[in-house]
Amino acid sequence: MGQIRLNKVSKRFGEVEVIPPLDLTIEDGEFTVFVGPSGCGKSTLLRLIAGLEDITSGHIEIDGADATNVPPAKRGLAMVFQSYALYPHMSVRKNIAFPMRMAGVPADEQARRIEAAAKALNLTDYLDRRPGQLSGGQRQRVAIGRAIVREPSAFLFDEPLSNLDAALRVGMRMEISELHKKLATTMIYVTHDQVEAMTMADRIVVLRAGFIEQVGSPLELYHKPCNEFVAGFIGSPKMNLIKGAEAAKHGVATIGIRPEHLDVSSSEGAWKATVGIAEHLGSDTFLHIHGVEGCDPMTARVDGELPVKHGDTIYLTPQLDKLHKFDAQGLRVD
Amino acid sequence: MATQHSRSAARLMMAPAVVLLLGWMLVPLTMTLYFSFRKYLPLRGGDLGWVGFDNYVRFVSSSSFWPSVMTTLIIVGGVLAITVILGIGLAVLLNQPMWGQGMVRILVIAPFFVMPTVSALVWKNMFMDPNYGLLAHLWELFGATPVEWLSQASLTSIVMIVSWQWLPFATLILLTAIQSLDSEQLEAAEMDGAPASKRFAFITLPHLGRAITVVILIQTIFLLSIFAEIFVTTGGAFGTKTLTYLIFQRVLESQNVGLGSAGGVYAIILANIVAIFLMRIVGKNLDA
Numbered sequence: 001m002g003q004i005r006l007n008k009v010s011k012r013f014g015e016v017e018v019i020p021p022l023d024l025t026i027e028d029g030e031f032t033v034f035v036g037p038s039g040c041g042k043s044t045l046l047r048l049i050a051g052l053e054d055i056t057s058g059h060i061e062i063d064g065a066d067a068t069n070v071p072p073a074k075r076g077l078a079m080v081f082q083s084y085a086l087y088p089h090m091s092v093r094k095n096i097a098f099p100m101r102m103a104g105v106p107a108d109e110q111a112r113r114i115e116a117a118a119k120a121l122n123l124t125d126y127l128d129r130r131p132g133q134l135s136g137g138q139r140q141r142v143a144i145g146r147a148i149v150r151e152p153s154a155f156l157f158d159e160p161l162s163n164l165d166a167a168l169r170v171g172m173r174m175e176i177s178e179l180h181k182k183l184a185t186t187m188i189y190v191t192h193d194q195v196e197a198m199t200m201a202d203r204i205v206v207l208r209a210g211f212i213e214q215v216g217s218p219l220e221l222y223h224k225p226c227n228e229f230v231a232g233f234i235g236s237p238k239m240n241l242i243k244g245a246e247a248a249k250h251g252v253a254t255i256g257i258r259p260e261h262l263d264v265s266s267s268e269g270a271w272k273a274t275v276g277i278a279e280h281l282g283s284d285t286f287l288h289i290h291g292v293e294g295c296d297p298m299t300a301r302v303d304g305e306l307p308v309k310h311g312d313t314i315y316l317t318p319q320l321d322k323l324h325k326f327d328a329q330g331l332r333v334d
Numbered sequence: 335m336a337t338q339h340s341r342s343a344a345r346l347m348m349a350p351a352v353v354l355l356l357g358w359m360l361v362p363l364t365m366t367l368y369f370s371f372r373k374y375l376p377l378r379g380g381d382l383g384w385v386g387f388d389n390y391v392r393f394v395s396s397s398s399f400w401p402s403v404m405t406t407l408i409i410v411g412g413v414l415a416i417t418v419i420l421g422i423g424l425a426v427l428l429n430q431p432m433w434g435q436g437m438v439r440i441l442v443i444a445p446f447f448v449m450p451t452v453s454a455l456v457w458k459n460m461f462m463d464p465n466y467g468l469l470a471h472l473w474e475l476f477g478a479t480p481v482e483w484l485s486q487a488s489l490t491s492i493v494m495i496v497s498w499q500w501l502p503f504a505t506l507i508l509l510t511a512i513q514s515l516d517s518e519q520l521e522a523a524e525m526d527g528a529p530a531s532k533r534f535a536f537i538t539l540p541h542l543g544r545a546i547t548v549v550i551l552i553q554t555i556f557l558l559s560i561f562a563e564i565f566v567t568t569g570g571a572f573g574t575k576t577l578t579y580l581i582f583q584r585v586l587e588s589q590n591v592g593l594g595s596a597g598g599v600y601a602i603i604l605a606n607i608v609a610i611f612l613m614r615i616v617g618k619n620l621d622a
Contacts, residue, residue: 082518
């Protein structure tokens, strides 16, 4: 079990309101990702759930029981920190054993769980090493191992992959996703990287300045962003937001079109423009385009190779069924 | 320093310092060794020639020798225990956010700036004097007979004075070490179910291991040779004669340079024995 319900939870640091009163329910077994730009309060929210920060007002319920004033250790949650927070003077085995040692789990049961966790995380050969002798990815796995052996009702991840290099990050991303499939435990994952959010989440919570902008599955957010902020935040490269006369043609303040939903032609189209930078990746080509009124530069994504270079003139046509419309307040218009 | 040229330039530039340091160390050491084998009584005939190991035998067979070694070890051990334990406590307290933190930290360091002679005199006259010392007043307040600190509890008094001087040093080193502890580690331990006492024992204390080692090693070096505190308080009486003080008495009060020099060589040996033990016990903390 691992249902977490936040009821009018808010947090202030002195005069600064970091989290305005907020309601959110995280269902049992769900992989929820909190995503948002730096300083949007996503880590604070996670720490409130963990109990590492006191909430200013509101209630937190875990599995239906009020956990607002329950100390972190008694909430049955396990956390993986950004810095991994391994205990440097203990071997990997002792690191993983630490929470069980604190809980007074019998030695043979400890050994069994360590064995199982080490096997699941490919750490069997490293159990007697110190964290200092491990690579970043291995340390990350030890931190996860330390969380798993507690058999928590939910896992909390605080930007766990941000200290890893790009290649390792992709690998660990999949390992964490697989772990979730295997354990089927509730996981809350904080990241500022929308790619991580899109690839891993069952449900994404987009935060800005402590407010929840939108909650939904990755594809819901992709196809139906409820406002301009979510539209610009989710998706890579970013959605092109066009204001002014072009938007007025559609009767709204802003229209948005994703780079992959622009048809590019060298002879004819709705908008005439000049190519700025062309990024040829082989599988796709990203074009940074100047000259479209109300959106400069505009980004377009083309599958495969497109033989254009800096300074070429091209024509762009948005796929009208993929067009997003937003009113003057930035809210979605359907 | 990669090239041949830069390496030789570096050697050349380091040379003055190396020569100076070597000279500073080797000249007194050689002279001590030289005098320790001679009968040298400055006011009673001067240098009276070679005597072999006579001085060494006389120094050890003196009834003051073993007590002075014991006194030295008790003072060093006592001060180390007090400064390290209280130092850890103070460091933990000072690491808590509080009002007037900067001021408090400066006050804590203050005793270290006071010269040993001065602080010993302050303690002797202002605190420990059995007639008008503050501690005497405190005792009288409760109707007790004031303790004659420096004669009745002489060794304890010296340990107290020296600890007071060295506590700031220990606190300062341990405070900087405690500040470098990653707060996420403490939070992780909190999540893992460790109460404050266990977080201290399993996370903070091991983290401080290296700093504690540094404190112990550095303090030992200085504590083995404490002198001023004894000179201005008891003058070596009431069982406070350390090895250093015994050597001083042999050379200056007995005017026997040869005997004192032999004592100096013993002091070197004692310091090395202590150093070997310390490195065995705590030195491994300095690795990795």
